[in-house]
Amino acid sequence: MQPLCDPAQDRVVKQVPLPPHRPLDNDLMFPAKNQGKPDWKLIKEHLEREGRIAKKEVIKLVSMANKIFKNEGGLIHLSDPLTVVGDIHGQFYDFLKILDVGGNPESQKYVFLGDYVDRGPFSIEVLILLYSLKINYPRTIYMLRGNHECRQLTSFFNFMDECKYKYDQELYDVFMDSFDNLPLACIINNQFIALHGGISPELRNVADVNLVERFREPPKNGLFCDILWADPVDNDDGICEGQFRINEVRGCSYFYGMEAVSRFLERNKLISVIRAHEAQLEGYKMHRWDGGQDFPMVITIFSAPNYCDVYNNKGAVIKFKNNDLNIQQYNYSQHPYLLPNFMDIFTWSIPFVAEKVTEVLFHIIQPRDGEAMDEIVDEDDIAKFKELVGDQQHKNKDVFLKSKIKFVFRMMQIQKGLRQQSESLVQTKGACPDNRIPKTLLDSIKDSNGAFQTAKMADSINEKRPGLSQ
Secondary structure, rough: EEEOOOOOOOOOOOOOOOEOOOOOOHHHHHHHHOOOOOHHHHHHHHHOOOOOHHHHHHHHHHHHHHHHHHHOOOOOEEEEOEEEOOOOOOOOEEEEEEHHOOOOOOOOEEEEOOOOOOOOOOHHHHHHHHHHHHOOOOOOOEEOOOOOOOOHHHHHOOHHHHHHHHOOOOHHHHHHHOOOOOOEEEEEEEEEEEOOOOOOOOOHHHHHHHOOOOOOOOOOOOHHHHHHOOEEEEOOOOOOOOOOEEEEOOOOOOOEOHHHHHHHHHHHHEEEEEEEEOOOOOOEEOOOOOOOOOOOOOOEOOOOOOOOOOOOOOOEEEEEEOOOOEEEEEEEOOOOOOHHHHHOOOOOOOOHHHHHHHHHHHHOOOOOOOOOOOOOHHHHHHHHHHHHOOOOHHOOHHHHHHHHHHHHHHHHHHHHHHHHHHHHHHHHOOOOOOOOOHHHHHHHOOOOOOOOHHHHHHHHHHHOOOOOOO
16 A cells, blocks of 8 residues: 655654555455455554554454354363463554564464453554454464453443544444454463463363353353453462452452462363463563472463553563473564544644633733733622623723633633643653543652552552442
């Protein structure tokens, strides 16, 4: 696709390539030489340059992928060589790094543990490329469901807004229906179970995963919920009262500890649980609870570096080869800037334009002798002004003029405040694309040496499942 023209050669950041000027053509996206499959390399290049895909082509991609998902079981069995990927959360340009670090998808097997969407601003691009890879390599690219692949969270966070901004409600519904088809867990080398959240009191045998009715919105409790939402206890000894205890951080599901995991692994003759679901400073965490084990009972992998553009964490993937497990870390990649909450340039400019208009109006109507307007108008002034405007025949011209100037001066101050607030939002937006971390805490993050812990604490409220009793 030809890029947009730049006849004036006045682009401020010239090293950023010009984006394609129109969506990718259907004949290029689904070339005859590919036997109807999408050209994932061309799609990857097009999206990397901020190109768009037409809605009908996206729906076609999703439909093709759905046929594959529906034929897969809730529990899939894989063997190495294999790359395991944790949360991506709409960080498309970091996803491109994952494909470099994890290995060429043409020859490398992948399993993704869910949470492809929300928080980051490029969830649709992540899904388009993932679905294109799945269609091309249905036996080597596998996608599991995460807790964010549901209607409840995507409407609470920013994926629904992204769909409406870039396409419409219909495409959002198409993706939601597609998420209902995703598998829930996989067994790797007959030694590891990989899933998004963790184990459950109802998960005695790995075959129980296939008994879950997965083609629906995840419920508020039960095995389906726990697979997506459960967490290991966050302590050094792995002690958890009663094996499982209520997960008050998430507002649903459970915490599980060493005893529950040990019994589950022993029953199913497995070595370890591999899961995602939690941001980690180094991109991963080995839960070595008893201290004497050669291998950790639980491994958490998180693949979204500098999560929410704030956490300052590394991303990581797990690479299996010849029964060996290796962790590969990477730092975040720069990505194109977007205004907060997919705001358009006109909406963004309103506070600036309004401030300038009131400034001009103030200078037009102020007295010629340059009378100072230090006094701030109060509610009585505004009421008096309205009364005077409504009774033109009996108004006092001097009082009217002074009241009008005071009123405009006050409006000018208000508009200045709105403009400063808008500027502050734009400046801190880079710290939270979905605007979910409180602004009052973002300022402390920028100068904090412990940025990860500060961000995680500020963001903890967003770890709880929305819509449930607090």
